[in-house]
Amino acid sequence: MPDPNLFRLRVEYCKKGRLSMLSHLEIARALERAVRRADLPFAVSQGFSPHMKIAFGSALPVGVGSTCEIFDLQMTRYVAPEKALAALRAASVPDLMPHDCRYIGPRDAAASVVYPVASYQAELSFALEGGLPLPEEVHVVRKKKEKTLKVADYLVGQLATEGAMVTFELEAKPTGSLRPDVLLNACIDAFNATRPEVQEPLHIVSITRTTQRASR
Amino acid sequence: MRKMTDLWPRLEPLLRDAERPSRYLNHEFGCVRKQDADFAFCMVYPDTYELGQANQALRILVNVVNASENLCAERAFLPAPAFCDVMRREHLPLFSIESCAPLREFDAIGITLPHELAATNVLETLDLAGIPIRSEDRSENDPFVLGGGPCAYNPEPYAPFFDAISIGEGEEAVPEGLHLIRRMRQEGASRGDVLRALAREDGWYVPSLYRWRSEEEAQEAGSWIEPVEPGLPTVIRKRLFTRFAESNGWELCIVPYAECVHDRLNVEVLRGCARGCRFCQAGMMYRPVRERSADNIVESVLTGLAETGYDEVSLTSLSSTDHSQIADILTRLNKALDGKGVRISVPSQRLDSFGVDMAGLVAGQKKGGLTFAPEAGTQRLRDVINKNVTEDDLFGAIDAAFAAGWRRCKLYFMIGLPTETDDDIKGIASLAQRAYDRAKAAVPPEQRGSIRMSVSCALFVPKAQTPFQWDGQIAPEEAIRRVNLLRHSVKHKAVDVHWHDPETSFVEAVMSRGGREAARWVEAAWKRGARFDAWTECFDEQAWRDAADEAGIDPAVIAQTEYPVERVMPWTHISTGVSSRFLALERRRAQEGATTPDCTFGTCTGCGACPDLDSENMLAAVRMLSGSSASAAAPARGEE
Numbered sequence: 001m002p003d004p005n006l007f008r009l010r011v012e013y014c015k016k017g018r019l020s021m022l023s024h025l026e027i028a029r030a031l032e033r034a035v036r037r038a039d040l041p042f043a044v045s046q047g048f049s050p051h052m053k054i055a056f057g058s059a060l061p062v063g064v065g066s067t068c069e070i071f072d073l074q075m076t077r078y079v080a081p082e083k084a085l086a087a088l089r090a091a092s093v094p095d096l097m098p099h100d101c102r103y104i105g106p107r108d109a110a111a112s113v114v115y116p117v118a119s120y121q122a123e124l125s126f127a128l129e130g131g132l133p134l135p136e137e138v139h140v141v142r143k144k145k146e147k148t149l150k151v152a153d154y155l156v157g158q159l160a161t162e163g164a165m166v167t168f169e170l171e172a173k174p175t176g177s178l179r180p181d182v183l184l185n186a187c188i189d190a191f192n193a194t195r196p197e198v199q200e201p202l203h204i205v206s207i208t209r210t211t212q213r214a215s216r
Numbered sequence: 217m218r219k220m221t222d223l224w225p226r227l228e229p230l231l232r233d234a235e236r237p238s239r240y241l242n243h244e245f246g247c248v249r250k251q252d253a254d255f256a257f258c259m260v261y262p263d264t265y266e267l268g269q270a271n272q273a274l275r276i277l278v279n280v281v282n283a284s285e286n287l288c289a290e291r292a293f294l295p296a297p298a299f300c301d302v303m304r305r306e307h308l309p310l311f312s313i314e315s316c317a318p319l320r321e322f323d324a325i326g327i328t329l330p331h332e333l334a335a336t337n338v339l340e341t342l343d344l345a346g347i348p349i350r351s352e353d354r355s356e357n358d359p360f361v362l363g364g365g366p367c368a369y370n371p372e373p374y375a376p377f378f379d380a381i382s383i384g385e386g387e388e389a390v391p392e393g394l395h396l397i398r399r400m401r402q403e404g405a406s407r408g409d410v411l412r413a414l415a416r417e418d419g420w421y422v423p424s425l426y427r428w429r430s431e432e433e434a435q436e437a438g439s440w441i442e443p444v445e446p447g448l449p450t451v452i453r454k455r456l457f458t459r460f461a462e463s464n465g466w467e468l469c470i471v472p473y474a475e476c477v478h479d480r481l482n483v484e485v486l487r488g489c490a491r492g493c494r495f496c497q498a499g500m501m502y503r504p505v506r507e508r509s510a511d512n513i514v515e516s517v518l519t520g521l522a523e524t525g526y527d528e529v530s531l532t533s534l535s536s537t538d539h540s541q542i543a544d545i546l547t548r549l550n551k552a553l554d555g556k557g558v559r560i561s562v563p564s565q566r567l568d569s570f571g572v573d574m575a576g577l578v579a580g581q582k583k584g585g586l587t588f589a590p591e592a593g594t595q596r597l598r599d600v601i602n603k604n605v606t607e608d609d610l611f612g613a614i615d616a617a618f619a620a621g622w623r624r625c626k627l628y629f630m631i632g633l634p635t636e637t638d639d640d641i642k643g644i645a646s647l648a649q650r651a652y653d654r655a656k657a658a659v660p661p662e663q664r665g666s667i668r669m670s671v672s673c674a675l676f677v678p679k680a681q682t683p684f685q686w687d688g689q690i691a692p693e694e695a696i697r698r699v700n701l702l703r704h705s706v707k708h709k710a711v712d713v714h715w716h717d718p719e720t721s722f723v724e725a726v727m728s729r730g731g732r733e734a735a736r737w738v739e740a741a742w743k744r745g746a747r748f749d750a751w752t753e754c755f756d757e758q759a760w761r762d763a764a765d766e767a768g769i770d771p772a773v774i775a776q777t778e779y780p781v782e783r784v785m786p787w788t789h790i791s792t793g794v795s796s797r798f799l800a801l802e803r804r805r806a807q808e809g810a811t812t813p814d815c816t817f818g819t820c821t822g823c824g825a826c827p828d829l830d831s832e833n834m835l836a837a838v839r840m841l842s843g844s845s846a847s848a849a850a851p852a853r854g855e856e
Contacts, residue, residue, distance in 0.1 A: 017243070018228075018241045018242070018243050019241070019243060019473070021231060021237040021238060021241060022238050022241075022473050023236075023238070025475070026238055026473045026474065026475070029473070029475075030245075030471075030473055032525070032527070033245070033471055033524065033525030033526065033527075034245075034525060035525070036521070036522075036525035036526070036527065037245075037522070037523070037524070037525035039522065044555060044556065044557040045557075050557040051527075051557050052527070052557055062237065063232065063237075091525070093243060093245055095243060203232075
């Protein structure tokens with residue numbers, strides 16, 4: 001539960017271009033440094049290892065970009081959102097650029113859980129005549145354990161293909177989530193398996209998270 | 217800006233399957249791509265981005281070259297081993313970070329030699345870049361391949377691979393050398409003519425212009441090198457950056473995305489150390505000692521933190537607690553950074569200067585482990601190496617640290633120092649155990665379980681340009697016997713012993729003491745697959761052994777032979793400013809167990825660096841001794 005005496009600033013930013021290849025940890029470190037460079041009045045935790053009170057949204061895999069990432073920063077005093085945004089933008093690189101700042105209430109859900117549903121747009125290496133085959137299950141390895149995820153548990157609606165563009169929506173569950181790149185690669189593997197070997201295999205050119213929202 | 221090939225479109229698809237693609241991306245905060253230059257230089261660290269990005273030489277030289285008219289500088293690193301193989305398979309040459317341009321399209325590349333295990337990586341770098349590995353095989357269209365860094369003080373094992381080597385500090389020498397190359401190339405001079413001119417510039421060594429003599433000739437002539445034409449210097453004196461003290465401690469610095477070693481703001485507070493430890497190469501080669509002022513340092517730290525957004529700053533140097541104003545600096549920084557969650561770290565703590573005061577000054581922050589380096593287990597041997605710290609210094613430091621809240625301490629020792637006996641080895645165990653007991657006594661009973669005391673030992677490597685350069689290294693088998701003796705002598709379960717693989721230290725000794733013939737060994741080892749030798753999991757002992765047979769040299773003779781001080785060593789033509797006579801005198805004092813004081817705390821000890829380099833120690837204030845050195849020095853001062 002955040003300290004009610006602190007101001008909670010929610011910042012929305014993009015992850016694009018080459019920097020789509022950064023990991024969640026690398027992004028977190030880069031954002032923290034941008035906040036420090038922006039000289040915002042961030043709060044610092046007490047205790048053995050003092051650190052900035054900052055919370056990040058749900059992790060994006062390496063290689064997946066976004067137009068709508070968020071982090072929450074707790075601040076010791078109020079700074080007008082447009083001023084905070086201007087300071088952050090001046091301290092940020094173009095491919096990790098913040099575009100919105102607003103205050104949220106002390107009881108609002110944290111950045112990591114507020115938006116369980118996210119939509120993605122992917123570009124494939126060539127246009128498809130029909131759609132992509134959608135497997136019923138996807139096998140993933142987590143902490144050396146193999147796990148089978150039912151696609152229907154996570155996919156909201158359909159996987160829509162138009163030429164080389166694919167769009168779909170995934171919902172994170174309290175028990176876990178299905179990564180967009182893992183789902184798409186499973187579809188592509190199934191597609192490639194149906195084609196003769198002499199043909200160039202299909203692969204992903206880019207994946208971008210385009211919106212994030214609460215569950216209905 | 218010269219037009220160079222952009223390899224990014226070819227690199228990008230390969231990064232999909234690469235481990236940690238952030239190493240290869242560029243676009244870090246603070247990186248510069250200078251546009252208005254017609255001469256491009258690429259500074260290379262011969263290991264991965266994670267290990268090299270924070271390297272001081274890289275930062276300083278890229279900045280200083282970018283600040284020079286007409287010159288621009290970029291960075292390059294070796295990819296991780298697996299990605300080196302992918303690049304070879306895809307015929308993708310080694311590229312710079314900023315422009316993603318092939319190294320071979322640059323006018324000059326500079327490779328720093330940070331330690332003795334980087335030699336095969338130099339060859340890996342050149343080969344991956346598509347540049348012939350030997351200077352003699354390069355054509356007019358190849359870039360000039362320049363070297364420098366700590367290992368350049370014995371350049372011979374690298375000599376055939378470099379066109380020219382910069383000896384000493386590069387702040388002024390490197391831009392000067394690049395300007396000369398640029399001007400002469402624009403005038404249409406040949407590669408050979410440029411190198412002949414560069415060889416006449418202060419601090420530049422062009423190995424191809426000197427014939428390597430035989431052992432007999434060298435001992436007779438007093439030098440291993442013979443100029444192939446008149447007018448070449450026969451001694452290459454190091455360059456000294458005399459404006460270090462007044463130069464700004466803050467300079468532009470890149471903030472990486474990938475997690476790197478030393479990923480923090482690094483502010484160099486002083487350069488050089490005159491403590492005079494007889495095994496230490498850095499202590500001989502960076503003389504005289506130069507301190508930046510407290511005002512400069514405090515301002516640099518605050519500016520640097522604001523500009524970079526780092527949450528940690530390290531006050532770097534060979535011995536930061538020796539700074540005459542260290543207490544003032546830490547007090548001011550602690551006050552200015554209070555409540556910001558910024559950690560201030562002071563590396564290379566000396567035992568005799570880590571008392572209650574210092575513990576208090578660096579205690580406000582997160583307490584990681586503390587590292588101290590007694591280096592030897594008995595006072596006799598510490599006197600031999602001129603370490604000038606006592607058991608009481610160690611125990612005082614332990615008392616202060618554990619009372620101030622530290623719970624982990626690492627003690628560094630060397631095995632195989634000259635004159636070492638089994639008693640000295642047992643002394644390490646005894647010292648560590650008593651240190652543990654002291655730590656226990658300084659900590660409340662309920663917290664004693666969390667105390668960790670570890671002993672870390674490395675095999676002594678005789679380094680060129682030190683008083684111990686004439687002393688041999690013990691054989692790896694003997695090193696293992698002594699390590700085992702140490703392990704069996706440690707009875708406390710809470711004291712654990714770690715040691716470095718003696719086989720890699722053996723290669724280090726050969727690289728440190730070898731002449732030009734050692735280059736054949738390096739080349740043969742690399743051709744047999746040796747690379748990334750500093751990575752334990754990559755070190756290929758067999759490749760180095762087989763290479764010795766092929767190169768026709770006996771590396772054990774190079775590493776292990778003990779010589780009289782009269783012997784002309786293979787680096788006699790390279791001068792750090794410290795005289796050979798002083799090194800010989802220091803070696804004799806070592807054998808007698810006599811110590812030599814630090815001139816920055818008292819009078820001149822006659823090492824020769826100041827007169828030879830026409831300079832002197834530059835201290836920000838008077839230095840005051842602490843610990844046992846203070847009590848030892850007190851009566852002497854009274855006599856004056």
